[in-house]
Structure formats: C-alpha cells, structure tokens
Amino acid sequence: MAGLDPFIVIVSIILAASVFMLTTEMLSVDKIAVGIMVALSLTGILTPKETVAGFSNSAVITVGSMFLISRGLIRTGAVGFITELVLRLSQGKKELTFILILVTVAFSSAFINNTPVVVLFIPIVMGLSCECDFSPSKMLIPLSYVSILAGTCTLIGTSTNIIVSDLSAAYGFDNLSMFELSSLGVPVAIIGMVFLYFASPIIMPERTAPVCELDETKEKRYIAELIVPKNSRLIKEEDIYLYAQQSLGLTLIEIFRNEDIIDPVRDKVSCRQNDILLVKGGAEDLLSILKNEILELPHGAKEVKFGSDLEENLIVELIVPPLSNLLHEHLLSTELQDDSQIQIIAIRSRRHHYSNRKIQQVRLKVGDIILICCPRKKLDKIRRGTDFIIIEDIHHAIIDKEKAKMAIAIFCTVVIAASLGLADIMVCALTGVFLMALTKVLRLKDAYRSLEAEVLLLIVGTIALGVAMEKTGATKLYADFFIGMFQGLGPSYVLAGIILLTSICTHVLSNNATAVLLVPIAISTAVSLGVNPKPFIIGICFGASACFASPIGYQTNLLVYGPGRYRFLDYLKLGIPLNILVIVMGSIFIPWIWEF
Numbered sequence: 001m002a003g004l005d006p007f008i009v010i011v012s013i014i015l016a017a018s019v020f021m022l023t024t025e026m027l028s029v030d031k032i033a034v035g036i037m038v039a040l041s042l043t044g045i046l047t048p049k050e051t052v053a054g055f056s057n058s059a060v061i062t063v064g065s066m067f068l069i070s071r072g073l074i075r076t077g078a079v080g081f082i083t084e085l086v087l088r089l090s091q092g093k094k095e096l097t098f099i100l101i102l103v104t105v106a107f108s109s110a111f112i113n114n115t116p117v118v119v120l121f122i123p124i125v126m127g128l129s130c131e132c133d134f135s136p137s138k139m140l141i142p143l144s145y146v147s148i149l150a151g152t153c154t155l156i157g158t159s160t161n162i163i164v165s166d167l168s169a170a171y172g173f174d175n176l177s178m179f180e181l182s183s184l185g186v187p188v189a190i191i192g193m194v195f196l197y198f199a200s201p202i203i204m205p206e207r208t209a210p211v212c213e214l215d216e217t218k219e220k221r222y223i224a225e226l227i228v229p230k231n232s233r234l235i236k237e238e239d240i241y242l243y244a245q246q247s248l249g250l251t252l253i254e255i256f257r258n259e260d261i262i263d264p265v266r267d268k269v270s271c272r273q274n275d276i277l278l279v280k281g282g283a284e285d286l287l288s289i290l291k292n293e294i295l296e297l298p299h300g301a302k303e304v305k306f307g308s309d310l311e312e313n314l315i316v317e318l319i320v321p322p323l324s325n326l327l328h329e330h331l332l333s334t335e336l337q338d339d340s341q342i343q344i345i346a347i348r349s350r351r352h353h354y355s356n357r358k359i360q361q362v363r364l365k366v367g368d369i370i371l372i373c374c375p376r377k378k379l380d381k382i383r384r385g386t387d388f389i390i391i392e393d394i395h396h397a398i399i400d401k402e403k404a405k406m407a408i409a410i411f412c413t414v415v416i417a418a419s420l421g422l423a424d425i426m427v428c429a430l431t432g433v434f435l436m437a438l439t440k441v442l443r444l445k446d447a448y449r450s451l452e453a454e455v456l457l458l459i460v461g462t463i464a465l466g467v468a469m470e471k472t473g474a475t476k477l478y479a480d481f482f483i484g485m486f487q488g489l490g491p492s493y494v495l496a497g498i499i500l501l502t503s504i505c506t507h508v509l510s511n512n513a514t515a516v517l518l519v520p521i522a523i524s525t526a527v528s529l530g531v532n533p534k535p536f537i538i539g540i541c542f543g544a545s546a547c548f549a550s551p552i553g554y555q556t557n558l559l560v561y562g563p564g565r566y567r568f569l570d571y572l573k574l575g576i577p578l579n580i581l582v583i584v585m586g587s588i589f590i591p592w593i594w595e596f
Helices: 002-024 029-042 058-075 081-090 094-111 114-132 140-151 159-170 182-203 240-247 283-291 378-384 401-419 425-438 444-449 453-472 474-485 491-506 511-529 534-545 555-559 568-593
Strands: 222-227 251-257 260-262 276-281 314-319 343-349 352-354 369-374
Touching: 002 029, 002 453, 002 474, 029 453, 058 159, 058 401, 058 425, 058 453, 094 114, 094 140, 094 182, 114 140, 114 555, 140 182, 140 534, 140 555, 140 568, 159 453, 159 511, 159 534, 182 534, 182 568, 222 283, 240 251, 240 276, 276 283, 401 425, 453 474, 453 511, 474 491, 474 511, 491 511, 491 534, 491 568, 511 534, 534 568
Parallel strands: none
Antiparallel strands: 222 276, 251 260, 251 276, 314 369, 343 352, 343 369
16 A cells, blocks of 8 residues: 555645636636546556546436437427416516526426526526516525525436436446435425525525616616716715715616725715726716716727617627637637627626726636627527527527427436336437437537536546546545544444535535545445445435535536626525535435435
C-alpha cells in the first residue's frame, strides 16, 4: 500500500482542483472534464483505455437518450399543452395557478429530465404573473425545487438516479428498478410541495417582473435603462423608489452600481452619480425625463424612442438556456449583435449587470438575462431558435403538434418496458430515440443540440476520476476516514452522515459528479461495516438531489436566478428547510424500506 501513496496524493490533488474549478467556474464544465481525463492519463494513473471507458458507460448513453426523448416530447407539444391547460383551469386565481404549476411540474419531472421542464415553465410563469397579477419571484424557485423533488420519485426522473443505478451494477449489486425510489420519493415530494405552497408566498421576495406579455388593449409601458447625470435632482432624494413612482410616474425595477445590483424595493436607497436605473414607464414620462435631463441614456447607447412605432421599439428580455449554442461565447459575437435591427441594451449575469460600456468582455452562461430592443417581427426568428428563450413569451416554441400522440406513445412504451423489466433501461431509451427519429417526432438537428454535451462529458470525466480513486486506494482511504468520524455508532448514523455529506457536496459540485464520486465511498463504507450497501446507494440518490440551498447546486436553480431576480440568500430561505426534510426523512425511512 505504501507504493500507492503518491498516486493517492495525485488523485486527491486532481479531485480538489476539479472541485475548486467547478465551484469558481474558472473553466467551463466540459473543459474541466477533459482536463480530468488528461491529467489521469498523463500521470499514468489510468491507461488510455481506462481513461475513455466512460464514453461507453451505459449511464452516459442512457442519460443522453433521455435528453433526446425529452426534446421530442417538448418539440411536439406533448408537454406544452400544459400552458393552455393551466391558463384555462386557473381562471386567473393566484392560489389555484400555483397549485396547478406545482402539480404539473412535479408530474412531468418525475418522468422527463427536469431541466427542459423548467425551461418550458419559466416563460409560462412569467406570462401567468402578468395574467394573474403575482410576482414571478414567488413561484420560480419553488418551480425549480419541485422539479428536483419529483426527480427522486422514479429512476428516469433525474440523470443522477440512472448513474447511481449503473454504478451499483458495476460494483456487483442490483440495478434500481423504475419505481423503486417511489416508496420514499413520493412522500418526500408531496410534503415538500405542501411546504412550498404555504411557505413561498410568505418567505419569497416580491419583485416586479420588468417585462410582461404585451397587450394591445392596455396602456403601453416600456422598459428603459437610464443613467443618473452629474447634476440630477434625483441624487438628493433619500428614497428613490418612492420618488420615482410618485413624482416621475416610473416603476424603478433595479439600480446598477459599479456592476452590482441593488433592489430598491427591499431597501430604502438613494441615487449616486453614474448609477444606471432600470425603469418601466409610459412614453410621455420617459421622454419628459430625458428632455429635462433628470436622467440620460447610458454611455454608448443608441437613441431609443418610446411610443412612436411599436414595430421599432419593442423591448424584451431573453434568457440563455442550457441548450444554447452560444454558451461561453462573447455576447457581441452573437447574431444579436450582427443584426442591425436589434439593439443590445444590457445583460444581467447572476448578481452582476453589464451596460454597453463593459459588455464587450461578457461571456454567456446558463441563466444570463439579455435586455434587447428589436422589431416585433424579429421575435418569431428568436422563438424558432434554441439559443434564447423570450421570458415574457408564455407561448413557447412548439411545432409538429400532429406528432404529439406519437411522441407520448413512444415515451409511454419506454417507461412501461423499463418498468416491467422487458429490457434494460439503456436499451429502452435508445429504442425510444430510434423510434422518434424514424417517425420524425425528433429531427436530428434538434437531437444534436439536445444532448447537453457538457453534462455528458462531466459524467465521463468524473467516472474516470472514480475509477482512479478506486484503483489507487483513495476511495478506501476516504471511507476509512469517514467511518472514523462515526466510530462506535451504528450503520443508521453512518447512513445519515453519508446523506448529509452527499447533500453538502452536491451544492458545490453537480449532483451527477457528486454521485459518481461518492457511490464508491458509500459502498466501501457499507462493506467495511459488514452491512448491505443498498441503503447507502439509495441514500446517495436522495442526498445528491438535496441541492436546494444554492443557485449553483443544480442547473434548474441557476436557470430561475435571473428571471426571478433572486439573491443568493433567497435560496437559503426555502432551501435549508427542504435539505433538512430530505436528509431527515432519508435517514429515518431508508433503513425501514431497504434493510441493512
């Protein structure tokens, strides 16, 4: 064992570096994954064949196939009809709308990858917030959370469950069946939904949606980004939000100061010179403010005219989805900048805002919000693509609706065949993709974009790291260290520790990476204790999905960050109670359902 110590050190360094880079986003996920494989190969820890073995792993193929099946369901409108259904059934009532959205998202996410489900529902919620008069920030975090909770109800609810199931088989234990997790997942999801329904309206912030679906029958109000000049009378006002509303006829949405974002609704705040204000107001009010030099257009901005011609001054928000081809590209190198009829006003990235002065350096990330001014006719072109989602547009791009029945039939066949054990889940998923392509439910162009190569590469890279940890003895070393923390305690306490550790890690890493890294440690821990590893494997599934307390813990959390105008602390308010719920219920009930 002494000869292995240097390799354990190297593997530990690679692991620590990977965690650091994934957390700080120094590099994109796909580059980190490839870097892991290169490092393990160059150091001689893994052979070239072992390094790339993850590409043929059944988990990678199954997860990729489920991405494609999800795309087929969304593309045909098999999921999209929910939009019109919710609008019709809710009848404009906020409480009923909330319940319907929670239930439909939960049901969809139990069987479909939850990322596209949340992508679909973000514009639905934004549109419904205008129709039903509620703040979208009350609903978007719960939207993400309920999709995560429902993902633990079935094997295909989240890619993490599929990965854990395949790793279980790889280590000589049984695969998870289609509904094996349901006995605990469903009660956890129901309790979580009840908690979200009652707690969210009280705890979540109430922030204005800057852009709502335009209604020709209503008085037109426009979004504008204006800067505070040197001698503006606004600088003397102590509460700029109240003054803007009462004296200027404007709704102040946010203040951008030195790239930071200030919420004027939550805190009384005054203006400073060069602050940039994101406001909504009528054409006459906006033109009057510019004419009297109370506010000015930002440096570098083209002249923006309000109210003269709706075709020429429609201002909308776009969100960058996970399937965008423009991820990590410079914003000014995109088609938005190349189109002479589209003006990029600003971009919001996490908690930072970039105006025209510093927009040149910005690279696009999932969840970024772009504020643009464009003709109405350009919106159809944006809708047809996959690079952006129009936040205010509640009618998501859905085509080939005549194939919706075929898509549903194929999907149901896949679920039933996998549930009954007629074929392996990977074979069922591949067959479903083949049938969708054969019947033209899924176009190959859409299929390639739907693969989410970053997620698949991350799985491959972390599988290689897991193999290296096992090969060098690092896994056993970590397991022994972890067991030492629970010296003299029974397996139930160790299981609770495993679930807690997994939940903590999944807030830093992706849940897929966390599962791949911790499954071998959990199995080694169970073997060392002389108990059945199955409860520990199940515990990884639930712990890896308990990623509610951070916007970077799960991709759907990040997706709603911009549209909901959230802060990091907003995720803690509902996230910590949900984390505790999953950890406590998992620790208590997993040993009852899956005996040691």
